[in-house]
Amino acid sequence: MMKSIKAASYPVHFQEKGYQEISSLISKNNYSTIFIMVDENTFELCYPKFIQNLETDKRIEVIEIESGEIHKNIETCIGVWNAITELGGDRKSVLITLGGGVITDLGGFVASCFKRGIDFINIPTTLLSMVDASVGGKTGVDLGVLKNQIGLFANPEMVLVDTDYLTTVSEREIKSGTAEIIKYGITYDRKLFNEIKNNKGLNINDLIFRSIEIKNEVVLQDPKEQNLRKILNFGHTLGHAIESFYLKSKDKENLTHGEAIAIGMVCESYMSEKLLGFPANKVSEIKEVILAIYKKTALLKKDFSAIMDLLKHDKKNVNGQVNFVLLKDFEDCQLDCKVPEELIIESMEFYNS
Amino acid sequence: MMKSIKAASYPVHFQEKGYQEISSLISKNNYSTIFIMVDENTFELCYPKFIQNLETDKRIEVIEIESGEIHKNIETCIGVWNAITELGGDRKSVLITLGGGVITDLGGFVASCFKRGIDFINIPTTLLSMVDASVGGKTGVDLGVLKNQIGLFANPEMVLVDTDYLTTVSEREIKSGTAEIIKYGITYDRKLFNEIKNNKGLNINDLIFRSIEIKNEVVLQDPKEQNLRKILNFGHTLGHAIESFYLKSKDKENLTHGEAIAIGMVCESYMSEKLLGFPANKVSEIKEVILAIYKKTALLKKDFSAIMDLLKHDKKNVNGQVNFVLLKDFEDCQLDCKVPEELIIESMEFYNS
Known part of the structure; x- marks a missing residue:
């Protein structure tokens, strides 16, 4: 039995206990209508279990959006806002997001802006959204290919993590979430990284918790990402640019978020070696662990300049200067590092090598 | 010389002093770029004075949107977000809104959602935005004909009120703002109402202050509109529905916000008489003051049902029930009043009579 985690202003409940908690929250807050946001996959695969475990006599309305990062945009938000409006949503409505990161990120944003804010509850159904998107108060959508360009800091009333939903997602999606767990290991908990590296008797529930x-x-120490929280961007600066590049390249298959971040972590480890003296053997260790999980994506030389252009729109940039989080060591990050353009390109060549 | 007002987390500065304050705020916060949002009118009529009085060596970029309530929507926001992105806006950018309520409401929303929030400063140039929109932390845009359906509570870093800008707006726009001043008088300060009623030696600067x-x-007592702040919705429940109705009726000329609210105040005063015993002579007094300022708009019987439909989408509704703020007396409101549909219709007939 996993105990609950107390986040900023809301609890994270696990497994069966979560359903009792969500039912009593709905009853306590006396919501007027319960909107449940799903995509076609979570409606088919997750909604039946969820609705069976939800105890309420309130009106329930399901809002379905199309799955995929490509739909994580303002146009989808407008569609959801119109749907909630037509279904009579009011300020006492609650929005429950049931899905992966697209659903929880977009749903939190939609709820926070509807009539200047209604409550929302996150129920992540993918590993990525369980360990990352659903906790921490970031909501948002993409603007064109720029990830999470439009959004807010806004907290849900509750998060329910039921790892049973992971049986509904593909191996590739599980790997996508694993990249974030590796990131927590590298930047914050060497022991966690070692567990993944040794890959023996791993308990996914423990890793998630x-x-x-x-x-x-x-x-909790830095909700608005003024300093410490920036460590969670390790691998994400270059990773996001690579993810965006594949998203907008019509002739290339998209990368998952985790696949892109995994590449980003290898490259940024290499930058760390060159700029901060992060030991070369640790760079190799990180690269090995990652390449044991993710098949190598060939980064083409001719694509480097397009990726560099996308880097220039990273949300962390100030005055046109790209900011990286680099490693002095495991569990020891240096924030706001400037990296020469040549070294960024060199790091992609290192990944390829 | 008008002194400054300390609002929630930000100051409201008046006249020439405001320009010094804004210049020093920009310098203190070391913004990377200053975006100034205008429409074609404020760019021509207000921007020259503003830019002449602004002392800064930061990069300045002007973003122009089309004037008018019809453009206060998410599509305009997307255009502004794209413009800020293309102009290299980052998290240390600041957005200065220079215009009426459309500019300040939309601009505050755009800034609050860009990269999860950048600073903004409001410079209202119409009477309505000076006395209402620019202070109080409400931002938002319309969804279709539904006013302010999408938005946030978010505070500017500063508000600068320079009444000199009122020379740039029409008599009709001045009257639009006057409706809100009348509302403050009725719901909070009988003395202020009397000044407008007696209409002798009025000093607009004093009324604004x-x-x-x-x-x-x-x-300050109720930022999120849980209770007291609802008094500021007097006249707005029916008023918004009437405003929306004229906005979406292609064959009718739009009403200004103030013209619609003025009608709303007459009707809601009448409802107050019938439901709460608000004295009939005071209803007449309000109607007279309003009809002395605003020419009567004929509300057609055949339009009543469309107006009633729009009422059902009012943001204050819960469980499909329309909530009115009504008067027991001047300066004494009753919140969350349910009004029978027949009485709402009767109140519009009273306005017509």
């Missing part, structure tokens, strides 16, 4: 615990510890 | 003072007092 520990990841949420870490994210929560970091976010 | 007193209005902001009242709004600020109310908002």
Whole structure:
């Protein structure tokens, strides 16, 4: 039995206990209508279990959006806002997000802006959204290919993590979430990284619990990402640019978020070696662990300049200067590092090598 | 010389002093870029004075949107977000809104959602935005014909009120703002109402200062509109529905916000008489003051049902029930009043009579 985690202003409940808690929260807050946001996959695979375990006599309305990062945009938000409006949503409505990171990120944003804010509850159904998106108060959508360009800091009333939902997602999606667990290991908990490296008797529930615990510890200390929280961006600066590049390249298959971040972590480890003296053997260790999980994506030389252009729109940039989080060591990050353009390109060549 | 008003987390500065304050705020916060949002009118008529009085060596970029309530929507926001992105906006950018309520409401929302929030500064240039929109932390845009359906509570870093800008707006726009001053008088300060009624030696600067003072007092006590702040919705429940109806009726000329609210105040005073015993002579007094300022708009019987439909989408509704703020007396409101549909219709007939 996993105990609950107390986040900023809301609890994270696990497994069966979560359903009791969600039912009593709904009853206590006396919501007028319960909107449940799903995509076609979670409606088919997760909604039946959820609705069977929810005890309420309130009106329930399901809002379905199309799955995929490509739909994580303002146009989808407008569709959801119109749907909630037509279904008579009011200020006492609650929005429950049931899905992966697209659903929880977009749903939290939609709820926070509807009539200047209604309550929302996150129920992540993918590993990525369990260990990352659903906790920490970031909501948002993409603007064109720029990830999470539009969004807010806004906390849910509750998060329910039921790892049973992981049986509904593909191996590739599980790996996508694993990249964030590796990140927590590298930046915050060497022991966690070693567990993944040794890959013996791993208990996914324990990994999830520990990841949420870490994210929560970091976010509580720095909710608005002024300093400490930036460590969670390790691998994400270059990773996001690579993810965006594949998203907008019509002739290339998209990378999952985790696949892109995994590449980003290898490259940024290499930058760390060159700029901060992060030991070369640890760079190799990280690269090996990652390449044992993710098949190598060939980064083409001719694509480097397009990736560099996308880097220039990273949310962490100030005055046109790209900011990286680099490693002095495991569990020891240096924030706001400037990296020469040549070294960024060199790091992608290192990944390829 | 008008003194400054201390609002929730930000100051409201008046006249020439405001320009010094804004210049030193920009310098203190070391913004990377200053975005100034205008429409074609304020760019021509207000921007020259503003830019002449702004002392800064930071990069300045002007973003122009089309004037008019019809453009206060998410599509315009997307255009502004794209413009800020293309102009290299980052988290240390600041957005200065220079215009009426459309600019300040939309601009505050755009800033609050860009990269999860950048600073903004409001410079209202119409009477309505000076006495209402620019203070109090409400931002938002319309969804279709539904006013402010999408938005946030978010505070600017500063508000600068320079009444010199009122020379740039039409008599009709001045009257639009006057409706909110009348509302403050009715719901909070009988003396202020009497001044407008007697209409002798009115000093617009004093009226503006007193209005902001009242709004600020109310908002400080109840920023999220849980109770007291609802008094500021007097006249707005039916008024918004009427405003929306004229906005979406292609064959009718739009009403200004103030013209619609003025009608709403007459009707809701009448409802107050019938439901709460608000004295009939005071209803007449309100109607007379309003009809002395605003020419009567004929509300057609055949339009009543469309107006009633729009009422059902009012943001204050819960469980499909329309909530009115009504008067027991001047300066004495009753919140969350349910009004029978027949009485709402009767009140519009009373306005017509």
